[in-house]
Amino acid sequence: MNYLYYPGCSLTGSAREYDLAIRSVMAAAGATLTEIEDWTCCGASAAAPVSHLLALSLGARNLALAEKMTAEGEILVPCSACYLNLKRAHTALNQHAEDRTRINAALSAVDLSASGRGRVRHLLDVLATDLGSDDLAGHMPRSLAGLVVAPYYGCQCLRPFVEFDDPERPVSMTALIQATGADVFAWEMGARCCGASLVSTRPSVGLKRVTAILRAARGADLIVTVCPMCQMNLDAWQARASRAAGEDLSISVLYLPQLLGLAMGLSKEALGLNLNLAVMEPFLEKIAM
Amino acid sequence: MSAPSTAPSENAALANIQSMVRACIQCGTCTGSCPNADQMDLSPRHMWRRVILGQLERIMASQTFILCSDCYTCTLRCPRGLPLTEAMERLKGIAFARQEAAHRQPRLFYLQFLETVRRHGRIHEMDFMRRYFSALKSPTVPLSFAPLGLKLMGKGKVELGFGKTADTPLTPLFDRVAQMDRATMQNTTREEHSA
Ligand code: SF4
Ligand code: SF4
Numbered sequence: 001m002n003y004l005y006y007p008g009c010s011l012t013g014s015a016r017e018y019d020l021a022i023r024s025v026m027a028a029a030g031a032t033l034t035e036i037e038d039w040t041c042c043g044a045s046a047a048a049p050v051s052h053l054l055a056l057s058l059g060a061r062n063l064a065l066a067e068k069m070t071a072e073g074e075i076l077v078p079c080s081a082c083y084l085n086l087k088r089a090h091t092a093l094n095q096h097a098e099d100r101t102r103i104n105a106a107l108s109a110v111d112l113s114a115s116g117r118g119r120v121r122h123l124l125d126v127l128a129t130d131l132g133s134d135d136l137a138g139h140m141p142r143s144l145a146g147l148v149v150a151p152y153y154g155c156q157c158l159r160p161f162v163e164f165d166d167p168e169r170p171v172s173m174t175a176l177i178q179a180t181g182a183d184v185f186a187w188e189m190g191a192r193c194c195g196a197s198l199v200s201t202r203p204s205v206g207l208k209r210v211t212a213i214l215r216a217a218r219g220a221d222l223i224v225t226v227c228p229m230c231q232m233n234l235d236a237w238q239a240r241a242s243r244a245a246g247e248d249l250s251i252s253v254l255y256l257p258q259l260l261g262l263a264m265g266l267s268k269e270a271l272g273l274n275l276n277l278a279v280m281e282p283f284l285e286k287i288a289m
Numbered sequence: 290m291s292a293p294s295t296a297p298s299e300n301a302a303l304a305n306i307q308s309m310v311r312a313c314i315q316c317g318t319c320t321g322s323c324p325n326a327d328q329m330d331l332s333p334r335h336m337w338r339r340v341i342l343g344q345l346e347r348i349m350a351s352q353t354f355i356l357c358s359d360c361y362t363c364t365l366r367c368p369r370g371l372p373l374t375e376a377m378e379r380l381k382g383i384a385f386a387r388q389e390a391a392h393r394q395p396r397l398f399y400l401q402f403l404e405t406v407r408r409h410g411r412i413h414e415m416d417f418m419r420r421y422f423s424a425l426k427s428p429t430v431p432l433s434f435a436p437l438g439l440k441l442m443g444k445g446k447v448e449l450g451f452g453k454t455a456d457t458p459l460t461p462l463f464d465r466v467a468q469m470d471r472a473t474m475q476n477t478t479r480e481e482h483s484a
Pocket of ligand 1: 310312313314315316317318319320333334337366367368369370371373
């Protein structure tokens with residue numbers, strides 16, 4: 001299986017461990033990633049309010065680069081905000097002739113053009129649908145039995161583009177977690193918002209979302225995520241949420257491919273586990289690392 | 290007191306948002322679905338009513354659209370299938386274009402983010418935060434981010450981008466888009482005048 005890889009900005013900085021784990025796990029599972037050459041920012045949530053056309057063009061620039069490499073490639077996107085923006089550009093190119101013309105008029109300023117061929121895929125979709133829990137289980141010599149894992153999906157890999165899972169009651173992580181031997185924590189917060197950039201722009205409101213999720217995860221050994229924004233809100237702001245709420249909300253938070261990689265027998269270094277901001281002793285003891 | 294006059298481009302932007310929510314039946318599903326509704330001064334349902342009535346000043350005085358965290362739950366559940374998250378996004382756009390004082394902090398956050406993208410093509414998180422803080426001129430906001438910055442630095446996670454990834458300035462793309470957006474705005478304004 002071959003994928004054109006769009007890491008997105010966070011994965012070169014605060015989410016480096018996500019990038020490391022994805023590359024290690026995909027290689028161990030026999031999938032080939034080719035990074036999109038000269039990729040640039042998708043515009044995050046900042047471009048669209050300022051200019052709709054700017055947001056579409058920033059997304060489409062990366063689709064244009066991907067098309068130059070492989071005409072109808074599968075574009076693998078691990079960040080849910082990047083995924084949303086690339087999907088929006090892809091949909092505009094394919095479904096709105098007027099948008100397509102305007103986007104390409106903008107892209108001509110950087111000598112590129114995009115047609116919207118190929119497919120934009122979220123990492124979770126690729127893990128659950130293409131690789132699949134059965135095949136992945138075959139690459140997992142180690143059992144993580146005894147661990148209880150809370151699957152956290154967040155929003156934008158599920159909504160508004162409904163592609164591979166139920167947008168309100170997602171289940172795509174269940175079989176993947178079970179393949180490792182671990183148990184799935186039953187909770188209602190898997191598809192509830194983490195607060196996204198509100199944690200930075202309006203901390204008093206954003207932290208309430210973080211607190212609700214961390215509190216509901218009590219009883220699990222760890223939370224797994226599939227987005228650098230969700231991960232940052234749940235791990236980097238954990239101490240602050242605990243202080244504001246006046247209770248201990250600490251819990252380990254890993255990226256899903258880090259968990260899968262542990263069962264695949266990959267090293268702590270290969271999975272970037274030393275880079276995580278919230279990995280607690282009880283969890284490390286349980287996995288004996 | 291007479292309402293401040295609205296610029297023609299604002300009227301066009303508001304008309305666009307009105308067309309997005311015109312079919313609202315005021316059922317309240319959006320409000321019931323919104324994770325941030327309890328912090329909003331106008332509920333999402335109430336906001337759509339104001340939009341349809343064209344009460345721009347009342348809308349701009351509200352924090353509601355700023356508190357939208359793009360979770361898309363309302364968009365998913367609205368029985369009329371209205372693009373509500375996008376409507377909130379476009380209200381943010383009007384407020385930022387007006388340089389509303391009440392929305393200064395999120396506006397600077399977004400604008401400095403885009404400025405970093407224009408200059409470098411990608412976001413270098415610490416460079417972006419530095420720009421944001423210096424634009425904000427607030428002594429307290431950076432302090433609240435300091436523990437996070439230290440944590441990331443301790444993990445060697447900052448400034449990775451510098452010198453390692455090729456810088457791809459996107460100024461030509463940003464300029465072209467601004468030019469096209471201006472042309473569209475002038476056309477709408479002309480249509481309004483001749484209407
Ligand atoms: S859910 Fe849709 S129809 Fe119901 S109040 Fe909200 S916008 Fe109106
Ligand atoms: S998209 Fe925004 S307005 Fe809609 S439910 Fe989510 S936070 Fe509320």
